Amino acid sequence: MGIIERKDKHKSNLRKQILAAAKALFLQEGYEGTSIRKIASAIEYSPTTIYLYYREKNDILLALQKEGFQLLRSRFAILSKVDNPLERLKAIGRSYLQFALENPEFYELMFVMKEPLKSLEKGLQKEWDDGKKIVESLLFVLEGCQQKGYFTGQDPYYFSIMVWSQVHGLAVLYLHGHLSYIVKKDTANIPESNALVDAVFERFVHYTSMESRENTV
Amino acid sequence: MGIIERKDKHKSNLRKQILAAAKALFLQEGYEGTSIRKIASAIEYSPTTIYLYYREKNDILLALQKEGFQLLRSRFAILSKVDNPLERLKAIGRSYLQFALENPEFYELMFVMKEPLKSLEKGLQKEWDDGKKIVESLLFVLEGCQQKGYFTGQDPYYFSIMVWSQVHGLAVLYLHGHLSYIVKKDTANIPESNALVDAVFERFVHYTSMESRENTV
DNA sequence: TTTTTATTTGAACAGTGTTTAATAGTTTTG
DNA sequence: CAAAACTATTAAACACTGTTCAAATAAAAA
Numbered sequence: 481m482g483i484i485e486r487k488d489k490h491k492s493n494l495r496k497q498i499l500a501a502a503k504a505l506f507l508q509e510g511y512e513g514t515s516i517r518k519i520a521s522a523i524e525y526s527p528t529t530i531y532l533y534y535r536e537k538n539d540i541l542l543a544l545q546k547e548g549f550q551l552l553r554s555r556f557a558i559l560s561k562v563d564n565p566l567e568r569l570k571a572i573g574r575s576y577l578q579f580a581l582e583n584p585e586f587y588e589l590m591f592v593m594k595e596p597l598k599s600l601e602k603g604l605q606k607e608w609d610d611g612k613k614i615v616e617s618l619l620f621v622l623e624g625c626q627q628k629g630y631f632t633g634q635d636p637y638y639f640s641i642m643v644w645s646q647v648h649g650l651a652v653l654y655l656h657g658h659l660s661y662i663v664k665k666d667t668a669n670i671p672e673s674n675a676l677v678d679a680v681f682e683r684f685v686h687y688t689s690m691e692s693r694e695n696t697v
Numbered sequence: 698m699g700i701i702e703r704k705d706k707h708k709s710n711l712r713k714q715i716l717a718a719a720k721a722l723f724l725q726e727g728y729e730g731t732s733i734r735k736i737a738s739a740i741e742y743s744p745t746t747i748y749l750y751y752r753e754k755n756d757i758l759l760a761l762q763k764e765g766f767q768l769l770r771s772r773f774a775i776l777s778k779v780d781n782p783l784e785r786l787k788a789i790g791r792s793y794l795q796f797a798l799e800n801p802e803f804y805e806l807m808f809v810m811k812e813p814l815k816s817l818e819k820g821l822q823k824e825w826d827d828g829k830k831i832v833e834s835l836l837f838v839l840e841g842c843q844q845k846g847y848f849t850g851q852d853p854y855y856f857s858i859m860v861w862s863q864v865h866g867l868a869v870l871y872l873h874g875h876l877s878y879i880v881k882k883d884t885a886n887i888p889e890s891n892a893l894v895d896a897v898f899e900r901f902v903h904y905t906s907m908e909s910r911e912n913t914v
Numbered sequence: 915t916t917t918t919t920a921t922t923t924g925a926a927c928a929g930t931g932t933t934t935a936a937t938a939g940t941t942t943t944g
Numbered sequence: 945c946a947a948a949a950c951t952a953t954t955a956a957a958c959a960c961t962g963t964t965c966a967a968a969t970a971a972a973a974a
Contacts (some may be wrong), residue, residue, distance in 0.1 A: 591873075592809075611879075612878060634900070638897050641897045642904070649867070653808075653858075658814075661829060683851070688904040
């Protein structure tokens with residue numbers, strides 16, 4: 481059965497090649513610049529061949545989305561070193577925002593675009609596993625906070641959505657250029673806007689009583 | 698000069714006709730379903746004619762965006778009846794979220810899509826006047842709060858971006874179907890999800906010390 | 915070597931935003 | 945009134961897009 485194995489290997493290789501080409505295009509040219517024809521010409525195959533390995537374009541986007549989630553999760557994994565759950569929660573928030581600003585195209589794919597999820601609905605499973613894990617890790621840290629006496633008596637489910645909404649909203653407003661139209665003076669360049677996002681997040685930390693003063697009460 | 702006036706009237710009429718057709722298509726079929734050819738056939742003109750009244754498609758989107766902003770501002774205007782600035786701030790937040798959930802296509806156009814702003818960059822003015830007014834009204838109410846002793850010592854600029862990010866993030870996560878994958882049980886239907894958005898916003902109100910308990914301190 | 919099977923692709927369909935050049939319709943001028 | 949000038953409109957084309965069908969090629973089995 482060595483022949484079949486070789487075939488399968490070729491098949492999975494081509495699948496990976498398609499995905500790699502799609503990823504390169506997506507990160508360089510963005511969503512607009514990632515067409516089936518461009519992916520095909522990058523791997524020197526005909527556009528029709530793509531459809532033998534991916535049912536539709538959204539399937540490729542979904543696969544790329546998955547890569548993005550793994551990337552973000554690997555960043556979160558590092559933060560497990562932080563013992564204090566409250567500090568870890570804050571670190572997750574900062575890490576999330578940093579990821580969004582550093583990987584705008586990935587972030588778009590993961591949390592903004594509807595297309596990848598469309599493919600999910602058509603497919604076998606209806607569960608958004610990778611996205612779920614991200615929010616679950618937030619929930620986990622939050623429950624850790626409650627065990628240490630923070631945010632007690634609050635539903636961690638609603639609280640996690642609140643935190644997620646805060647960082648997501650901030651990221652999207654900035655990435656889509658809706659913040660640059662209201663920034664003070666002429667601070668529309670990247671480093672200063674990064675500082676803006678940081679500053680706003682710190683305000684959020686302050687107002688949600690995530691500050692260390694709560695630690696001593 | 699009656700002839701020239703008649704001509705101008707015809708011109709502005711056709712402009713309005715195009716916009717009305719585009720609006721109808723946009724609200725019914727969404728962005729995807731709003732093509733130049735469809736707009737043209739709706740007003741029974743050729744696609745080329747559209748370009749005599751709008752430089753590009755994004756110009757039409759920008760005009761529709763403006764209508765959306767006026768709609769939202771008219772909703773905010775009603776809230777001027779609320780005398781207490783803190784209550785008005787909360788009412789604005791709820792009104793904003795309600796608008797987003799009730800007018801998903803408009804919201805997309807106003808605060809998510811990049812396309813309308815692209816047209817703005819190409820045009821004469823680089824200022825996003827209509828969007829600015831929305832955030833300015835938030836800033837105004839916030840400063841009213843500070844005059845009454847709420848959120849003192851805080852930069853109203855950062856605070857307003859924080860509040861905006863919170864409601865925006867919540868709206869977008871919900872509208873783009875990213876919340877429905879994490880909702881408890883099977884509460885993916887509209888009315889219950891509305892309640893979810895409300896509940897999360899109330900948590901935000903609580904955590905930012907916008908609750909009435911702050912009133913009596 | 916022929917038949918069967920797996921893999922790849924050219925061509926086409928139905929769209930998209932946009933531009934160029936040609937055509938009708940109207941007004942002004944000689 | 946006829947001719948020139950100007951305005952409004954559009955047919956056709958360009959360069960794309962995602963996707964599908966049937967034909968062609970390459971590889972394996974009989």
